[in-house]
Amino acid sequence: MKKEKPNIILVGGGGHCTSVIDVIEQEEKYLIKGIIDSKEHLGKEVLGYKIIATDDDLEKLYLTCPNAIISVGQIKSNVLRVHLSQKLKAIGYHLPVVISPLAYVSKHTIIEEGTIIMHHALVNAGAKIGKNCIVNTKANIEHGVVIDDFCHISTGAIVNGDCVIGRGTFIGSNATISNGVTIPPNSIISAGTFVKR
Known part of the structure; x- marks a missing residue:
């Protein structure tokens, strides 16, 4: 029997997110459950994957999906990626390679x-x-x-x-x-x- 792939959420729905989606699809280790982004983007899609929640929902989402990757890009400043990493780790998320x-x-x-x-x-x-x-x-x-x-x-x-x-x-x-x-x-x-x- 084929083992079911674990779910993963992507945190950030901008341009870098599209590249992350493509790599995850090619790697075939995780199923993308959805994307986290700001409130005004809820319900929109990125390459067919829905923006399902905001940062405020991360604790609730963790109960059913403990894997996450930061899909916010980094042009010059890393402040947002550092903040998101700290938030995800404090909740308990696993951040895979x-x-x-x-x-x-x-x-x-x-x-x-x-x-x-x-x-x-x-x-x-x-x-x-x-x-x-x-x-x-x-x-x-x-x-x-x-x-x-x-x-x-x-x-x-x-x-x-x-x-x-x-x-x-x-x-x-x-x-x-x-x-x-x-x-x-x-x-x-x-x-x-x-x-x-």
């Missing part, structure tokens, strides 16, 4: 809760990625890289070997971080930037 089957993730990596690895991203051996990070489409995380919590490595960005990326950092599309660079917490690296030692 979600990995696209189209990504390559070495078995010699550590990826912490709530992080999503998008389509065609590459995470190489010895990398460590913290909690609630976004490793976006075609991002390349090389060997020995350490990425702290609440970072967003945007589309096509390259983080070369043995870099350390501080908590809450945003690395823009197609930026390149040279080998061994340490990026301080809450940094914003603009799209296309080359950062070297």
Whole structure:
């Protein structure tokens, strides 16, 4: 008998949510129960999934669906994602790691809760990625890289070997971080930037 997939709710119904939906559908580990967003969006749909509740309903929803992922994007500021993470964890939600089957993730990596690895991203051996990070489409995380919590490595960005990326950092599309660079917490690296030692 085939085991029933667990439900998951998505917290945030904007543009990033559509990408998260696609990865979850491709991964086929969870069934999307619905989306959490602001009151004015209740009843609307994102790629066929209904916005079923607001943040105020999270405790009630937890009783029937203890799995959640933050589907709010992070362009520059991580404040909202941090707030949502704290709220979800205080209630007791499990925040799974979600990995696209189209990504390559070495078995010699550590990826912490709530992080999503998008389509065609590459995470190489010895990398460590913290909690609630976004490793976006075609991002390349090389060997020995350490990425702290609440970072967003945007589309096509390259983080070369043995870099350390501080908590809450945003690395823009197609930026390149040279080998061994340490990026301080809450940094914003603009799209296309080359950062070297």
